[in-house]
Amino acid sequence: MSARLLGTLGVAGAVLSVLLIGAQHLADPSIDPVRSTISAYGLGGFTPLFDAGVLALAIGSACVLAGGVRTGLVPVRSAAAAGFATWVAALLLVVAFEKVDWSVGATPSGLVHLYAGLVAFVALPVAVGALARLRWGPGWPVLAAAAAVAALLWLSPFVIGVVSAPWTGVPWWRFVPIGLVQRGLALTEVVAVVIVALWVRTRETAELEGAR
Numbered sequence: 001m002s003a004r005l006l007g008t009l010g011v012a013g014a015v016l017s018v019l020l021i022g023a024q025h026l027a028d029p030s031i032d033p034v035r036s037t038i039s040a041y042g043l044g045g046f047t048p049l050f051d052a053g054v055l056a057l058a059i060g061s062a063c064v065l066a067g068g069v070r071t072g073l074v075p076v077r078s079a080a081a082a083g084f085a086t087w088v089a090a091l092l093l094v095v096a097f098e099k100v101d102w103s104v105g106a107t108p109s110g111l112v113h114l115y116a117g118l119v120a121f122v123a124l125p126v127a128v129g130a131l132a133r134l135r136w137g138p139g140w141p142v143l144a145a146a147a148a149v150a151a152l153l154w155l156s157p158f159v160i161g162v163v164s165a166p167w168t169g170v171p172w173w174r175f176v177p178i179g180l181v182q183r184g185l186a187l188t189e190v191v192a193v194v195i196v197a198l199w200v201r202t203r204e205t206a207e208l209e210g211a212r
Contacts, residue, residue: 003200006067010197013060014190020053034180039099039113051095058091061124061193067200073135080134083127090120121185125151128192140199147192154185 024041025033027049031040042050065084068074074081093116100110129148132141158181161172168175 001066003067003071003203006063006070007197007199007201010060010064010067010200011194013056013058013063014193014197017053017057017060018187018190020049020056024049024053032179033183034177036179037099037182038179038186039094039117040179042099054091054095057190057193058088058095060197061091062088064193064197064200068131068196071200071203073200073203074131075134078130078134080127080131083123083130086123087120087127090116090123094120121151121155121189124189124192125149125155128196131196140195140202143195144192144199147188147195151185151188151192154181154188157181 021038021041024046025031027046028041039050041047061084065074065081065088068084069076069081074084094113097109097112097116098107099113100106125148128144128151132145132148135141136145157176158172161170161175164170164175165172
């Protein structure tokens with residue numbers, strides 16, 4: 001399979017994930033996008049749709065990683081490759097383990113889901129940022145770095161909430177409009193996947209043109 005096709009599949013997976021998960025908000029507007037996490041969609045009658053959306057993103061991201069390795073853009077032994085692989089694995093765990101229903105209480109499965117989501121959200125900007133640094137130059141590296149920085153900025157309210165809790169007495173999940181911030185973070189990370197996917201496509205195109 002060519003890197004261009006793998007990059008295209010990466011873009012398709014990312015776009016499909018946004019459409020599938022975004023459609024759930026329209027189908028169930030009772031879920032508050034400001035305070036409810038994205039995973040709340042996985043607790044209702046739309047669980048298969050939620051799982052399909054996350055799987056589409058995971059498969060698309062795996063295709064991007066494979067395309068990056070194939071073109072030499074992403075060295076196998078690099079922080080970028082490790083971060084992308086961690087992101088994909090964590091997304092798969094998010095699907096495999098059901099979200100915590102806090103009205104019932106924490107469960108082992110729910111805690112795996114929670115921590116897998118946290119790992120995924122951190123792993124991708126680290127991977128994309130490491131790739132941008134490794135291949136630094138004008139064009140795609142700048143866009144990738146911008147997406148990585150934007151994702152880390154979305155993460156900062158969570159860090160501030162955790163650090164300030166002992167002084168404010170406000171739990172981090174109440175300090176932060178968790179649904180809004182998580183959706184902004186998720187959308188930014190989807191954009192980051194698309195940027196790297198397009199980077200993979202253009203890299204192979206440039207190599208093919210150079211070989212003529």
